[in-house]
Amino acid sequence: MKRITVLVSGGGTNLGALIAAQERGEIPGGAITRVISSSPDAYALTRAAEHGIPTDVVDRKAFLQREDFSRAILNAIDSSQPDLIILAGFMFILPKELTEKYPNRMINVHPALIPSFCGNGFYGLRVHQAALDYGVKLTGATVHFVSEVTDGGPIILQKAVEIVEGDTAEILQKRVMEQAEWIILPRAVALFCADKLEVRGNKVYIKE
């Protein structure tokens, strides 16, 4: 059974989708064993507690220096002894030291079709506002392994979502979550836990 640590910063709807998938038996090879939050107020912590999952808080506001926060996150991750780490709405870029320590063992969900609308500064509603401002007709979500390049690691799964006339960033965010993120994140985690993902170079191959 693979031990899964989930990093969160806010509402935690993607964490909720993972918990629901786990409880439906859709991630037979893994179990969420720890949730680490960068904020004591994150609703994701309540979701975890309701399902008996142990939590840790590494409060970003308690650290003056970014490096100290990163080190504390790394310590919390290490002590959870994970086989897999999920960034599920975790709003901070992790240092190279951390991404190098867990190569192809960290997965991120991003609310756009990478390589569009990604990289430094693209997170949360900003991503959807950028897609609307550009005028694209399709957006979506991407689940990928985390590398030292922000949003640049090997892509595991993507799903497209249509943009509709009159969309706001909030409306679009909800549609992308419902039609893409909450589906492809649990699916990618299940594939990882079943040892069905093979990374060669910057490409992911899904084994039969």
Ligand code: GAR
């Ligand atoms: C999700 O849309 C996730 O893809 C995005 O933040 C939201 C978190 O929602 N992540 C990023 O933008 C990271 N670059 P949640 O807390 O309800 O899962």
